[in-house]
Amino acid sequence: MGLVGNVCVVGLGLIGGSVLRAAAGAGHSVWGTTASAADASAAAADGFDVGTDAAAALRRAAERDALVVLAVPLPSVGDVLRLVTEHAPGCRLTDVVSVKEPVAEAVRRFAPSARYVGGHPMAGTSASGWAAGSAGLFADAAWVVAAEDGGDPSVLREVTALALDCGAHVVPATAAEHDAAVARISHLPHVLAAVLAAVGADGGPLALALAAGSFGDGTRVAGSRVELVRAMCEGNRSALLDAVDDALGRLGAARGSLASTGSLGKTLEAGHAGRLALTEQRAAARTPLRIDLTAPDAMAALRALGSRGGRITALDGAVALAETT
Amino acid sequence: MGLVGNVCVVGLGLIGGSVLRAAAGAGHSVWGTTASAADASAAAADGFDVGTDAAAALRRAAERDALVVLAVPLPSVGDVLRLVTEHAPGCRLTDVVSVKEPVAEAVRRFAPSARYVGGHPMAGTSASGWAAGSAGLFADAAWVVAAEDGGDPSVLREVTALALDCGAHVVPATAAEHDAAVARISHLPHVLAAVLAAVGADGGPLALALAAGSFGDGTRVAGSRVELVRAMCEGNRSALLDAVDDALGRLGAARGSLASTGSLGKTLEAGHAGRLALTEQRAAARTPLRIDLTAPDAMAALRALGSRGGRITALDGAVALAETT
Numbered sequence: 001m002g003l004v005g006n007v008c009v010v011g012l013g014l015i016g017g018s019v020l021r022a023a024a025g026a027g028h029s030v031w032g033t034t035a036s037a038a039d040a041s042a043a044a045a046d047g048f049d050v051g052t053d054a055a056a057a058l059r060r061a062a063e064r065d066a067l068v069v070l071a072v073p074l075p076s077v078g079d080v081l082r083l084v085t086e087h088a089p090g091c092r093l094t095d096v097v098s099v100k101e102p103v104a105e106a107v108r109r110f111a112p113s114a115r116y117v118g119g120h121p122m123a124g125t126s127a128s129g130w131a132a133g134s135a136g137l138f139a140d141a142a143w144v145v146a147a148e149d150g151g152d153p154s155v156l157r158e159v160t161a162l163a164l165d166c167g168a169h170v171v172p173a174t175a176a177e178h179d180a181a182v183a184r185i186s187h188l189p190h191v192l193a194a195v196l197a198a199v200g201a202d203g204g205p206l207a208l209a210l211a212a213g214s215f216g217d218g219t220r221v222a223g224s225r226v227e228l229v230r231a232m233c234e235g236n237r238s239a240l241l242d243a244v245d246d247a248l249g250r251l252g253a254a255r256g257s258l259a260s261t262g263s264l265g266k267t268l269e270a271g272h273a274g275r276l277a278l279t280e281q282r283a284a285a286r287t288p289l290r291i292d293l294t295a296p297d298a299m300a301a302l303r304a305l306g307s308r309g310g311r312i313t314a315l316d317g318a319v320a321l322a323e324t325t
Numbered sequence: 326m327g328l329v330g331n332v333c334v335v336g337l338g339l340i341g342g343s344v345l346r347a348a349a350g351a352g353h354s355v356w357g358t359t360a361s362a363a364d365a366s367a368a369a370a371d372g373f374d375v376g377t378d379a380a381a382a383l384r385r386a387a388e389r390d391a392l393v394v395l396a397v398p399l400p401s402v403g404d405v406l407r408l409v410t411e412h413a414p415g416c417r418l419t420d421v422v423s424v425k426e427p428v429a430e431a432v433r434r435f436a437p438s439a440r441y442v443g444g445h446p447m448a449g450t451s452a453s454g455w456a457a458g459s460a461g462l463f464a465d466a467a468w469v470v471a472a473e474d475g476g477d478p479s480v481l482r483e484v485t486a487l488a489l490d491c492g493a494h495v496v497p498a499t500a501a502e503h504d505a506a507v508a509r510i511s512h513l514p515h516v517l518a519a520v521l522a523a524v525g526a527d528g529g530p531l532a533l534a535l536a537a538g539s540f541g542d543g544t545r546v547a548g549s550r551v552e553l554v555r556a557m558c559e560g561n562r563s564a565l566l567d568a569v570d571d572a573l574g575r576l577g578a579a580r581g582s583l584a585s586t587g588s589l590g591k592t593l594e595a596g597h598a599g600r601l602a603l604t605e606q607r608a609a610a611r612t613p614l615r616i617d618l619t620a621p622d623a624m625a626a627l628r629a630l631g632s633r634g635g636r637i638t639a640l641d642g643a644v645a646l647a648e649t650t
Contacts, residue, residue, distance in 0.1 A: 122537050142535050171534055181532040185525045189539035191589065192517050194596020195575045199568060200510045201599030205634025205650065207506040208606045209496055210467050212447050214514035214546045215603075221539045222600035226593045233589050243524060244580045250520045251576065255569045264516065264558050268551045271519020274526030275547035278540075281533045309530025325530065 006066035007162065008032070008057055010080055012039045012050060014124060015096045016071025017133030019166060020048060025135045026165035029064075033057035035076075039130040054080065058087035067158050068114075070095035070103070074235045077103055081110035089113045092152075094159045096121055098182065099235040100146060100175035117155045118146035118175055121168055122186070128228060136167065142311065143168035144178050147302035153293045153318075156302075161315055170312040170320075172302035183239035188247060190221050190229050191240075197222040281309050286323035293318045331391035332487065333357070333382055335405055337364045337375060339449060340421045341396025342458030344491060345373060350460045351490035354389075358382035360401075364455040379405065380412050387413035392483050393439075395420035395428070399560045402428055406435035417477075419444045419484045423507070424560040425471060425500035442480045443471035443500055446493055447511075453553060461492065467636065468493035469503050472627035478618045478643075481627075486640055495637040495645075497627035508564035513572060515546050515554050516565075522547040606634055611648035618643045 005028055009020045012034035020043070024030045032050040034040050043050040051057065061068050068091045072080055077097065084091065093114040097103050100118045107116045123141040143163035145156060160170045173181065197219040200207055221229075233240055254267035289310065291301045302320070305311070310324035330353055334345045337359035345368070349355045356374040358381075359365050368375040376382065386393050393416045397405055402422065409416065418439040422428050425443045432441045448466040468488035470481060485495045498506070522544040525532055546554075558565055579592035614635065616626045627645070630636070635649035 181528050184528040185532045185536040185540040189543040194593050197599030198595040199571045201602045203506050203509040206632050207510050208603050209634045210506050211510040215510040217542045217545050218514040219600050220542050222596040226597050246524045268519050270523040271547040272551050274522030275544050277526045278533050307531050309534045
């Protein structure tokens with residue numbers, strides 16, 4: 001990329017299927033493989049070069065020096081990585097799995113010679129499978145790219161290029177930073193939505209008849225498929241436990257204050273400030289910044305960008321064109 | 326109301342101002358009073374018969390046998406009720422305050438001779454004051470009307486007629502049932518949104534940069550004005566404590582299960598079922614039902630309707646035309 005490259009996508013569900021379409025649309029030479037014969041047929045019928053033989057797809061990746069994109073659910077990652085080691089051991093490798101530390105650990109264990117840089121596009125719908133995907137799924141989405149000390153800057157550059165080609169902007173962060181952040185802003189929301197929906201429904205038909213906007217908004221994601229939400233949340237167990245503990249602490253403090261003094265002031269003020277921080281960060285003016293990906297401190301500079309809420313929006317050769325708030 | 330009636334609205338903020346407009350639009354003879362000179366001027370400029378002399382407005386209500394609608398914040402209810410006792414002691418009285426037991430208690434204490442039937446339209450916006458109101462605010466909203474044993478059926482009928490004339494449908498319930506229900510589906514959502522927004526913002530700019538739909542939806546109402554949310558939630562302290570305790574119990578169980586077995590299955594299944602109950606109740610076919618408001622068991626029949634998720638959609642003389650799910 002930079003030049004048009006070769007991309008091999010393993011797993012053609014919602015996310016993998018969308019990466020395949022978007023990368024093809026951006027001019028890359030793409031092929032894919034999936035364990036689902038139905039998804040393979042559907043993708044082939046849509047004119048894509050796909051099959052169900054992962055080993056063959058990976059051998060081709062090795063031959064053509066392709067970027068391999070791992071797009072299977074977390075429980076299948078180990079099996080695919082064993083195939084990577086067997087058929088494309090030194091390949092450039094990224095992934096689009098929703099949790100980063102467990103994937104990085106699996107790569108260290110099962111595919112230690114792969115040149116791996118993790119990724120995670122923050123996009124999705126409540127549907128799944130090839131049919132649910134689209135080339136536009138990543139438009140304006142954040143795509144996290146792992147900026148770890150010792151990471152290969154040239155692979156990071158290629159993963160960044162792929163994400164940008166898919167219409168996303170790139171947010172650099174370590175795997176640990178990513179997992180802690182998504183626990184707070186993606187996985188905890190699902191847990192709290194489930195708690196709210198259950199407590200509301202416990203009020204019976206009368207309560208549900210009176211439900212308006214606040215309950216509807218607060219429970220929307222409780223309508224998502226349970227098995228998908230479980231896989232996402234349970235795969236990030238350690239970071240999610242920290243976020244749930246923070247929520248328990250704040251909710252317990254609200255309970256105590258309401259019971260003892262009758263006030264919810266501190267709870268509601270903190271929540272209002274948090275929501276304001278979100279809207280202000282989204283509306284903030286952004287300052288352009290250039291980060292040379294070949295510089296010795298590139299990874300640290302990228303992490304600093306991400307931790308300030310910044311993003312990469314384009315590439316100029318080996319230089320990342322970024323913006324900070 | 327059946328016949329076009331006289332309506333006196335005390336308090337001309339978002340809700341009171343909208344009731345005044347909607348009742349006028351439905352052909353009632355309406356006048357209002359507010360402690361806010363600014364709201365009074367604005368309402369007068371819009372062509373309404375309003376002032377700042379509550380005593381005069383209430384004397385006129387007594388003379389013309391008007392339905393008095395109490396539309397002031399909970400902390401001001403006692404003061405207005407003292408004026409009711411002084412100037413219109415036997416009047417037909419309702420209210421639109423967001424919590425029902427504390428208002429009923431205040432009526433028993435400060436205006437025991439008023440013929441009171443409580444009400445609460447489940448509508449609102451994040452804005453406030455006369456300017457924020459509109460005649461259409463209650464379109465398709467639920468309007469709770471208190472169906473207490475010993476309540477005056479003729480006043481209940483008039484309050485119901487006013488709510489229907491404002492474009493709402495009527496959900497009958499006791500004050501206690503109302504307060505327990507709104508704690509679950511209106512006040513708890515605000516508390517959980519505040520907790521989520523604070524825990525998310527604690528993740529710093531990186532977390533907020535990765536926030537997508539689930540966090541945006543789950544924190545939306547944390548953007549509401551804190552003083553309004555405080556007044557609403559803190560006024561329903563006892564019922565809200567029960568709802569918060571239920572949420573703490575469910576969130577604690579989720580924490581325990583995630584830590585010990587790694588599973589969020591029970592939490593997410595219960596949440597999914599709750600959300601499904603909401604969407605199914607909204608989509609359910611409804612059966613028509615007639616309730617004679619002059620029958621001896623009318624209040625019990627109305628409460629049974631509300632507890633099943635039913636509603637009154639029209640009046641035919643002294644008969645409520647209802648529908649159940």
